[in-house]
Amino acid sequence: MQRRLLEELAPELLVKEVKTREMGLPELKNVMGEVRMRMAPNPSGPLHLGHSRMAILNDEYVKRYGGLCYNRFEDTDPARIDPTAYDTIPEDLEWLGVKIHKTIVQSERFETYYGIAMKLLEMGKAYVCTCKPDHWRDLKNSRRPCEHREQPLSEQKARWDKMFDGSFKPEEASLIVKTDLEHPNPAIRDFVGLRIDDTPHPRTGTRYRVYPLMNLAVAVDDHLLDLTHVLRGKDHLNNTYRQEYIYNYLGWKKPEYIHYGRVSIEDAQLSKSKIAKGIKQGPYSGWDDPQLGTLRALRRRGIRPEALRRYWVETGIKEVDIEFSWKTLYSFNRELIDDGADRYFFVADPVEVRIEGAPELVGRAPVHPEHPERGLREIMLGRDPTVYISREDLPEGNARVRLKDLCNVEFVDGKVRYIGNSLDLLKEGVRIIHWVPKHSFDAVVLMTDGTVKKGKAEPLLASAKGKMVQLERFAFVRVEEVSPLITCVFAHR
């Protein structure tokens, strides 16, 4: 359209300007040599789908450029710690294939934070405030300093010491980092750096009662770890601005910050408190309940970490909020597992059907349709031509159907007749359904909505423990247990 015009006007502009097309994640800015990055989970429970994004993105970049990736437990709120998370989070990261070079625990570093706090105090960039929190906040919102803000260092230090010796109760004194009371964004004005909390800490007990808050601890640690790039959700944008004050006061070099948008994940329970409650009182069986969006639930269902990785890499790190798509994740996973997933018959909600007029029948079904070399599953019916089919596969009226890899039958007035084994029938559009023999095993499939599909599975499924299989016409599932009951966990269709 405009092209023709341009050809007349300025053909030289049409000369090639090959735009390189980069797939996957964009390059990081300001990379000099190796990168050092971190993930900073709060140890309040195992990792879920949302966390996997941060973990995988960090890992991808560290692997691309070379460098180090830290895992830092942000356990500076003693009330919100689940001690088991110190173990489960590294397990989850390992499953994800995320390489952690070093683990840091903030609760082991309190002395370091105290040192920096003292330094800020001495520089006049912090103060110890004993205002009531509401009062202090009101002053801040109207851009006014509280009476403690500009008091002399000696008084600040005296109050600082008293924060440790028990003179103050929680909320009666805190160390505040100064920023700029005139800052147009009220969220950026003076923020609390350390507070008093007497809740026993799962790791340090009552040894410390002065706890750094995230903005102080994060700034200090990010600097001391000499991070080059920090990935964080955009909900931390204002925290980044606050932390930059600390960097500026102390003359530290800032890492490159990259903020990414929020992910909304439909149909997934991710809330740690709700999950914990659901485990105690039902309806969840544990952190790996297939209803949950935890990584251990996905693992249990047979979702491969590589599928998650591809998903997050293709999603990228834009600042826009996004919607998570289970369908896309399942599609990636199907691609990974289909080749290795042998086929079996499982009949949900079974109905017994006796085939009349049948010779001795033997079902011969390929183990995997794309892999004839894997052989056939032979299912002998012997002299009792009785099978189970799913109730939902029962024809409404009289009809012919093909029992897959077995024979053709005709439903007539409630009876089922053998009508040969010719595949020509299929050309007439006859439906194909699956079946299992009478000597099948009871089996259940745990569904992601919390229901349990009960049915019968062909005997051979009992030999697939731990494997990812496809129950034909039903779903891909992971065979979790085979005795006393075959138990599968639903992955996806």
Next chain:
RNA sequence: GCUCCCGUAGUGUAGUCCGGUCAAUCAUUCCAGCCUUUCGAGCUGGCCACCCGGGUUCAAAUCCCGGCGGGAGCACCA
């Protein structure tokens, strides 16, 4: 209310900085057909998008202005 960020198909994404090969990429979904003894896989085709309105320009997804819409933050949580 205040501060900041962001708007490309159902979803995610490329292109936006440096306007022209964009009649807009790729993936996934959805629809149709083919193939297949699975509702899986494969193959082919199709639907569907530059938030809106002005402006600048020979030319705007791209630059400017104004709207509209969405999100985040305004915690002694992270």
